[in-house]
Structure formats: structure tokens, C-alpha cells
Amino acid sequence: MKKHFVLFFAFALIFTAEAQKNIKSIKVTYLRSNNGKVFENQDPILLFTSKKMSLVTTEKITLKKANFPIEQTYVDFQFKTTSQLAEFKNKSAILSVDSLALGKQKFTITDQTKKILGYTCKKATTSINSNSIELWFTTDLNLKGAPTALGQDLGLVLEMVRNGNTKTTASKIEILKNTPALLDLPNPLPKKVDQLTYKDLLWKSRFTTIPVFEKEIINFMDNPKSNDSILKFASGTIILKKVKFPKINKGSNIFIDVTEQSNGDAYDRTGSVFLIPTDQSISFLDGLQKGAKSLPVYENGNGEKYQGVVRTENYAPLLELMRFFTPFGVKHFNNLELKNKVWQDSVYYRQDISELTAALDEKEVWIGMNIGNYDNGGHKVSLNITIHPGYAAKSEDKWLLPLFNTNNVMEMAGQQYATMFNTEKGLELTFEVPASDKNYRLRYITTGHGGWGNGDEFVPKRNTILVDGKEIFAFVPWRTDCGSYRLSNPASGNFNDGLSSSDLSRSNWCPGTVTPPVYIELGKLSAGKHSMQIKIPQGAPEGTSFSSWNVSGVLIAD
Template identity: 35%
Template sequence: MNGRIILKKIKVPHYERNVKVDIKTTIASNGDRWDKSGSVFVLPRHSAVNLLSIAQGKAKFPEIDTLKLEHMRGIIAGKNYLPTIELMRFMTPFGVGFYSNNNDTLTSKRRPVYIPKWEDCVQWQQDITDRYSLLEDEAYVGVFIDTWTEQGYLASVELKFTESTISCDRMQRTQVLPLINTVYYIGQEYPDIFARKPVTTDFTLPKNAKNVRVKYIVTGHGGHDGGDEFVQKENVLSVDGKEVYRFTPWRDDCASFRRFNPATGVWLEKRVASYIGEKGYTEKEVEEPVASSDFSRSNWCPGTDVVPEEVALEGITAGKHTFTVDIPKAQPINGDEMNHWLVSAYLVWDE
């Protein structure tokens, strides 16, 4: 599908007892040296219109209220359509695998002294038991990587289902309802809408819903100097106009993943270093290599997965509600300054 999506139909055995579901995703460059947004997803089975039917030319994204959503097609529910549900968000590193040979002419001299070797791939694992109901029996599971090169990336996904060994451990039934997904899987726009307005969607909660919570996955993008990728921006989630969660998605541990980024850009930065000389500790000015992959970012690093935020919706009642995502200080796209926010959220509850 469009050269950036792999989609596969899977069959899952029937389980009587409680089951734990783990997802393991493995990524390696096939020649693409850049960091790219990635998403493992499942097509909602109750959505007559989905990415597959759209790719096959059998359907289109539903018409939208352009005053409310501008040109952001397919990001919230519409006629016969539910947003795609993420199983894992990730970001590819710079060239892991293809450029990991220690004799590679591009990367061999970019490896810091504290890294023994470049890794051959990057792998992440998450518990996705809360989305088991989406995978039961048969489901379409896909991988999206926003690659624009001919070579692209190699990707594999493994789902592990572990059933309880306790005979009386009856399965806890859960349900999932997608609320929003701004990942531009196919024929969609870069989502910079948050620079101009919040996005609100409606949902209906059934009477039997218990332990209701919202899961929220977000990454900020805009790789230029001062772009939303590199500047902290507060996110605000609201239900029925009442704030339920406010936080600033940010990661400052990106240097920890240097071994997965052989093709990252490297600069030299001068600083005064303290070191052990012949007569003990002394200081002098040194030039130290600093990699692009080391820089802190809006909830991601090159070579990491993204863990969903979980917000308990205590006291929420059955019936109709609204859910709103607001990023008040988000910046718009401006020429080649591609600011945008990849946001997805879903409700999960126990029956």
C-alpha cells in the first residue's frame, strides 16, 4: 500500500482464560539513512471504510466539516468510518543495520569511543493486552513508516498471546473505541491543525462500561531549528470541556540510543573538559562530537518507541460525550518548516 505500508491479515486462536498480549517490533534500514515516523496499527473491524478499502479504491474518507477540521480527512470518526488504532508508535533511528558495518565509509568514523559497535537493528516490546478485543479471531495488522526513499526500511512485527494457566481465571472482557488519529497513513495531510485550533470529537459510552480510561499517544515534529520537534509544547486533554490531563511530552535521554544511529549527523562542539593528566585533574578546551540523534525531542528519540499516556476517566457516565486535544503553542507549517503533531487516542473500558 503506497510503498510505506505493509498490511497482513492475521488469525488469533480462541482463548477461554485471561490472556496477555505483547507486541515486538523490529526495524532495520534497507538503505534509508534518515529518522522516520512509524506506526504499527490495526484496522477497526466495525469500520466499513478503512485504509484497505481506501487504498483499493473501493471507498473514500468521509466528508468532513472543513470549518472544524480544515482538510484533515480521516482523523476522527465519520460516516461508516472509525480512525485507525495504533498498537505501537515508534521512530526509526538513523540508518541502523544498513550503515552499521564498522567499515562503512559513511559511518565508521562517526562512532563515539564509548560505543563498542553499531547495532544491527532496533527492537521494542510493549504490553497491548488492553487492545486484545481488536485482534480476536481475525484482524488486519499493518506497519507504516514515513519513508520517502526507494530503499526504505525492513520491518517485522510479532504478537505473543500468553493464556493464563489458572483454570478459573476467566477472561476480563474489554472494549476499545478510537477517538482520534492524525498519522497520515494514506492520502492525508500533515497535521498542523493544532497550531490554529483544538480538535474535538464525539463519542458514546455504553451503560455497562466500567474502569473507563483514555490512552493517548503523541509525538511532535518539525526538524528545523526551533521546530516543534525540538521545543517543549504543552498538551491538554479535555472531556466535555473539562480538563482531564495536562502535560508536556518530552524526552531528554536521546543520547542513550546513540548505538542505534550510525548515520546521524555529527558536529564538533568546543567546551572546557576536566580530565586526569600527569599531575592529577586538570582542564583544557576540547572539541567534542555531538550527534543530531542526541538532541532532546517532543516525546521521542531516533530509535525509540512511544509509550501511551493513560488517563482514568473517573465518574464518567453512560451516554454522549466530547473529547478534545489542544496544543496551544503548536506552530504551523511554513514553507519547508514542517511543524506537525502525530496524535492518537482511544478509549478502553471493562465490561
């Protein structure tokens, strides 16, 4: 009896091995986990594989419930090629084929083994972009495949572990009676593109890009020419365009990016990207069209008149989206060679402005940019706004109110410099809030100017913000990292002490950088009117030189 049992067991093993060799195709379902916890509501990865081909996809893709863009990976074991297929919302598709990827993958096979779903797996290791990767693969089923493009030619990968804690593990293996049709690439094939183009198109399809300006010139000229879409003001130093924004889902991120090159101007200049609020009877657009004198005037007793800088009952100041500073002559002056200095071709500024969603959501607004300069060549700029979608269907219910903006973007059309901080009063305004159950905060941007030794550009000064007469916040805005941007400043002057002008620390800005906002928590404010005061100990003039402070503030409520 024992002999018959041994013969039966041996026969069963042979039969099982032969059956496994004859398996035509399988479907493997994988789940992802971190530190032993399986991710909730995940879209399981699916692997379909046969002797000739494998397909990495997801459950939602196969059920046609996935969000676009849809990406799937095919591996041809006969020709050793990896094909990536992407489908977009507009029904178009692209295909990238790589005949080298599989051959480039290098692994160390260890002696370690373990069982996964009853199959004996060996451990292979590799490193990708400084991440340690473990692949547990089996040869028991005589088929190959993996939950990603990595390890497809090892065997059947049933678990992938990244850095010891993030796992992709097979939860189910199904033996299929027939090879599914989806294991074949689409016929006809989609448009073929190279790998870099594939990655670029796929990446850009994941968000919405709103182009505003493309290689526009901001310079100083006598008679700037506007066209049907782009308006020019202040002797060409302001460009303006009406932009329509789509519905912006809750949780979305909004970014603004600017690319700048010198087109002849060698100096560091103040730049600003702004939105013109038009919800009041007077707007900054009136000042652009009719002159700075048509804007409401702010006076604080120092004898000067400051046009359009604070909110009034019938006027809203500019809503500043980004404050940036041009470097000394990037691109145009790259011919000024220094040993071991390879100058940048352009400067790229990028900033998150998601907190300003309420000003953009489903609105058609005027977006402008200025760079203060008196140079006929000026600067060449591009501006894009990108919306990276959140997952909720409702827009953010945030409230915002532009309060002040002393940045004299119309300098070349007669708007006064922001010298109002030379008195104890500084900048004062009143504003009104609609509800007391909200948490309010101030989005505050500040930079000091006065470009000589004792000017406020180079002297730290305390900024104090008071609400209803009470000090809420105070700090000294100061940048000590300006030397980090030396390679964007070919025309920066060099001094006898071995420093360059672009190296010097400044009042919250550096040539070639963005000045980020400071967020000041105001807490709950009672419904109704309130006062705000900004105080800065502005330095005294010396001869014809004077200091000024460009500050902007937006009140935001959650």
C-alpha cells in the first residue's frame, strides 16, 4: 500500500509539473501596502501574461472606469521590447517602444526563498534611483511577468518591496483557459513617439495649462503697441491679458510659472504678476487707461499722494499673485565670461497660489505682469498658470479680500514710489469682514528698496502689522542666500572685496528669485469694519537717493 501511495504521489507531481508547463496564460492581481497596512480604496494592479506577451494594467482600466490619462505596459518576451501605451481624455493615444529597457535591468539573485500563494519564490535585488528594490519571483508556473516594467524577464514576480516597507504583493493568481485578446497591442497601432515625448505628453495631460504670455517683451518705449489679446501700458513696462479660468475642483493645486531673460537690460528689477479686481466701481484698469491720477489717493501726512495702493469703499487694489526679481542680465549678457562660471540661459520662477482659488474659479479676469525698467531692450518673459486637479467635485469655498498693494507697477506712468513708511503712521486702511465664524489670515508680501549702502535694500528693517490698534505680527524680512543665484547674474558688478553685487543680502529678495508670501494668522474677527496698520522704520533719503517698501496684502478666510 505504501509503495502504491509513493507511486501515486510521484505521478501527481509529474502531472502537476506537466500541467504547469502547459498553462497558456494567467491573470495576477496585486495589492499595495505600506508597513503592513493595505492601502484603502486602491485600484488593484492586474498582470495578464502568456509565453509571448505580458500586460500590466489595473482593474479600473479593464472595467473602463479609470480616469484619464490611462497608461498600460506591454512586454514582448520574444523581441525583448517594452511598449507603453497612453490614452487621453480626447480619445487620442500614443505608443512608445523601448527595445533596450529589459536588457539594461540588472539584478542580484540571492539564495533566499519564501512561499507566496503556495509558490516558491526566489529573491532578487537591485537599486533604482537610490531606492533598494526586492523582487520575489517564481518559475513554478513557467511564465514571466511583474506588476511593473521592472523584473518582467526574471520569472513571475509575486512581490515587489521598495526600501523595506512599501510592497506590491500578489493577492490572487487565476489560470486562464484562453489567452485574452487584450494581450495584443491595439490594431491599428497608435501614434508612435520617442520615450521623452511620451513622458512629456503623459505628464502634461494630467493637469490644465493656461498659457498667458509667450516670449513677450516688457521694455520701455515711447509708443507701446497693443494687439487684440495683449494690452501694453506704462510705456510698455506692463502687459495685460484677459484670461478665462475653468471650474476648479476642491483640493486642486494652482501654480504660476514665469520664465525670464534679459533682452538688453543689465539690471536687477522688480517684477510682479497680478490680477486686477473689477468688483468695485473703480479698478486699477481705470488707472492704466486714464492715468494714475484717476485712482483713489492715499495720504498719511507726509505731503505725498500715493495712487491706488489701499482698498476703499469703491476701489480694490491689485491682487498680487507673484513678486519676482530679475537677475543682472541673464542670457543677453552671457558673453561676459568669468572662469568656472557657466551662466544660466534663463530664470524660471514657480510658485503655488492655491490659496487664491476663489479669485480664479470660473472667472474671466485681467492678468498682468510688469517689470520696472527704463531700457529699450528690456526683458523677454513667458507666463503660464497650471491647475492640478483635486478629487472632490465642489470648488473651495474660500473668501478673500485684496487690502493693499504699494508696489508702484505704474512707475513709468507716474505712480508714486511707496515712501509712506517714513512716518509713524505708515500705511493705514479699513476693511470689512462678513462673518465672525471664520478664521482669517493675511497673505503678506514685503520687499525693501533703496539701492545704496544705507538704503533699505541693504539694511534689515522690522515690519509690524497691527489690527484694530493691536500688534498682531512683527518680523525682519531678510535674505542671506543671494549668492546661491550667482550663475543667473552675468552682468552683476564685482567688488574689491571679492563679492559680486548679486551676492549681497537684501531686504527679502535676491536678484533672480521669487519672494514668497508670509501668512499671518489673525484668528476670528467680528463681522463688520476693522482697521489695519503696517509700520516699517523706513530710512531717510541721502541726496537724490531714497528708500521705499513694496508691500501687498490679501485677507483670506477658510
